[in-house]
Amino acid sequence: MKNFEYYAPTRVVFGKDTEKKAGELAKACGASRVLVHFGGGSAKKSGLLDRICASLTEAGLSYVMLGGVVPNPRLSLVHQGIELCKKEQVDFILAVGGGSVIDSAKAIGYGLYHNCDPWLFYDRKTVASGCIPIGAVPTIAAAGSEMSDSSVITNEDGWLKRGYSSDYSRCRFAIMNPELTCTLPPYQTACGCTDILMHTMERYFSHEKHTDLTDSISEALMRTVMKNARILMEDPRNYDARAEIMWAGSLSHNGLTGCGTAGDWASHQIEHELGGMFDVAHGAGLAAVWGSWARYVYQEEPEKFAQFAVQVMGVPADAGTAEETALAGIRAMEDFFHSIGMPTSLRELGAVPTEEQMKEMAQKCVFFGRRTVGGFRVLHAEDIEAIYRMAL
Ligand code: NZQ
Numbered sequence: 001m002k003n004f005e006y007y008a009p010t011r012v013v014f015g016k017d018t019e020k021k022a023g024e025l026a027k028a029c030g031a032s033r034v035l036v037h038f039g040g041g042s043a044k045k046s047g048l049l050d051r052i053c054a055s056l057t058e059a060g061l062s063y064v065m066l067g068g069v070v071p072n073p074r075l076s077l078v079h080q081g082i083e084l085c086k087k088e089q090v091d092f093i094l095a096v097g098g099g100s101v102i103d104s105a106k107a108i109g110y111g112l113y114h115n116c117d118p119w120l121f122y123d124r125k126t127v128a129s130g131c132i133p134i135g136a137v138p139t140i141a142a143a144g145s146e147m148s149d150s151s152v153i154t155n156e157d158g159w160l161k162r163g164y165s166s167d168y169s170r171c172r173f174a175i176m177n178p179e180l181t182c183t184l185p186p187y188q189t190a191c192g193c194t195d196i197l198m199h200t201m202e203r204y205f206s207h208e209k210h211t212d213l214t215d216s217i218s219e220a221l222m223r224t225v226m227k228n229a230r231i232l233m234e235d236p237r238n239y240d241a242r243a244e245i246m247w248a249g250s251l252s253h254n255g256l257t258g259c260g261t262a263g264d265w266a267s268h269q270i271e272h273e274l275g276g277m278f279d280v281a282h283g284a285g286l287a288a289v290w291g292s293w294a295r296y297v298y299q300e301e302p303e304k305f306a307q308f309a310v311q312v313m314g315v316p317a318d319a320g321t322a323e324e325t326a327l328a329g330i331r332a333m334e335d336f337f338h339s340i341g342m343p344t345s346l347r348e349l350g351a352v353p354t355e356e357q358m359k360e361m362a363q364k365c366v367f368f369g370r371r372t373v374g375g376f377r378v379l380h381a382e383d384i385e386a387i388y389r390m391a392l
């Protein structure tokens, strides 16, 4: 087991009607003037924003609002948010929406704290030393941003999608009411479930030995997500299934499933370039490339993929050699993705890159030679290109 630090400082307030506590929670964090940040309209339509604003007023807090965050959140709106917050002397940001809204809030928080263009952090030009405090009311179980240290922003200048991680951006609290996710269309529900599975797999596929407890937590989490995703495809308003998935979403990305493991993250980096170039939904992009990544790398340690096949996908332990069992597990996960309406190729995703575009994405993915990606198998630009080609 590797040495590790586990730091999960976000206060989780979970369950029905919890959004009514937004005001008192923000006040307890020292807020006086709040930016309520939201997306394209789902939170307005459901009445959630009205309930949040009423709670802030009741707690004696004033607020300004900024909506319009789109999936694959844009740097230009982050800049607008920073200007608005400066003008309005905002001291707390409340993100009401999906991972894109929470990530946009984090980027505004960095820019406001440092009084600079936050792209400097995402472009690795400098490191953050603070962030304006943030609270989150997630309305989709997916990115796990409500408990993670990361955020991902797309710069329209060059369509670069870049992530940045620091503990400063961790949400002070996350109000998680599974009922808020009941209005999600099936496609977004499935994208979210895929992302949650992927956050777990990225940490699970590691060569590190003696990680029994962490592996078992990850395996249980993945089985829980698949079981409840199937329920939601039939019964989207099932509260208990929504609750299981929402909690899994946070735990899959707050570090718990990575304690003592090394982590891979190649599928995420490969997907981020698809998101930047084709603006695809993150979860769907992950499903489209995962099988190709898995077949490209599994021979590094077929036994780990065989463990996944048996413990997570229900492949019989005596199905064959480790290689055969590993491949059966990869096929079973792709079958699961299909069963919830997710693509397992770029064609099915609806984003078919040309040879030139695959080269460009691979170069962007390795920061034009400044890094490699992946831990299970270290990938260079030519490997990434090969995976895009396999995923066509
Ligand atoms: O904007 P609205 O109208 O709210 O519509 C959103 C959006 O169209 C809709 N939606 C959200 N809640 C809803 C709802 N529709 C109906 N009812 C509800 N309750 O869902 C759509 C997708 O929203 P988005 O926020 O983009 O989804 P998600 O949470 O999957 O976030 C994706 C972003 O997070 C990044 C991804 O790269 C992507 O940019 N990630 C962030 C991470 C992090 N910060 O730790 C880690 C992840 O790996 C991921 O990379």
Ligand code: ZN
Residues within 6 Å of the ligand: 143, 195, 198, 199, 268, 282
């Ligand atoms: Zn993700």
